[in-house]
Amino acid sequence: MDTKLGKGIALFAAGLVGAQVILDLVDGSEFLLRPPGAQGEDDFLARCIRCGKCLESCPYAAIHMAAWTAGSAAGTPLIDARGQACRLCEDFPCVKACPTGALRDIDARQDVRMGTAVIDDELCIAIKSGIRCEVCYRSCPLIDQAITVEFRPREGDETHVIFAPVIDKDQCVGCGLCVERCVVSDPAVAVRIEQSQGMPSKEME
Numbered sequence: 001m002d003t004k005l006g007k008g009i010a011l012f013a014a015g016l017v018g019a020q021v022i023l024d025l026v027d028g029s030e031f032l033l034r035p036p037g038a039q040g041e042d043d044f045l046a047r048c049i050r051c052g053k054c055l056e057s058c059p060y061a062a063i064h065m066a067a068w069t070a071g072s073a074a075g076t077p078l079i080d081a082r083g084q085a086c087r088l089c090e091d092f093p094c095v096k097a098c099p100t101g102a103l104r105d106i107d108a109r110q111d112v113r114m115g116t117a118v119i120d121d122e123l124c125i126a127i128k129s130g131i132r133c134e135v136c137y138r139s140c141p142l143i144d145q146a147i148t149v150e151f152r153p154r155e156g157d158e159t160h161v162i163f164a165p166v167i168d169k170d171q172c173v174g175c176g177l178c179v180e181r182c183v184v185s186d187p188a189v190a191v192r193i194e195q196s197q198g199m200p201s202k203e204m205e
Contacts, residue, residue, distance in 0.1 A: 032078045036112040037095040037103030047102035050075035057097035081176025115174030115191040123188035136178035146172040
């Protein structure tokens with residue numbers, strides 16, 4: 001093999017390794033929205049074998065595999081809430097399909113701890129502009145538990161009120177349906193995920 005070519009290949013390979021190391025450091029995998037039953041990112045990554053069975057079992061095609069750019073999380077299942085959120089199936093086929101227990105301990109919707117929805121008041125048209133919009137409220141599978149509507153006075157208007165959506169962080173399971181359905185192009189709601197999300201203590205920010 002030509003010496004220059006050999007050195008070039010070696011440098012290219014080293015570059016790939018270096019790039020992967022960087023991705024592993026900054027991939028932010030602890031902030032990926034995982035399917036129901038994940039018990040914290042460290043536990044999940046230790047158990048998940050990237051078999052794709054949860055993906056195959058999802059009737060709504062809401063589960064996808066993380067791309068290679070996700071570093072150490074590449075090939076693991078995740079949910080893009082804006083594209084297709086979790087529907088919180090009552091029988092949780094994704095949990096049942098998991099062969100390693102990476103997804104586990106879910107008997108009811110209230111057991112799920114994927115994350116916590118957070119509303120940006122500056123983007124929410126109901127709060128900022130006073131436009132009556134209950135889309136996130138109406139789409140929530142735990143309506144009047146995880147999300148409620150709070151009636152707030154409108155400044156300078158004694159006739160109308162603001163229909164402000166309010167998240168109960170102790171009841172919200174982070175399915176992301178409110179994110180998917182938000183009518184604002186830059187969603188006014190997002191799912192906050194903590195590294196320990198899903199652990200039995202269910203401690204949430």
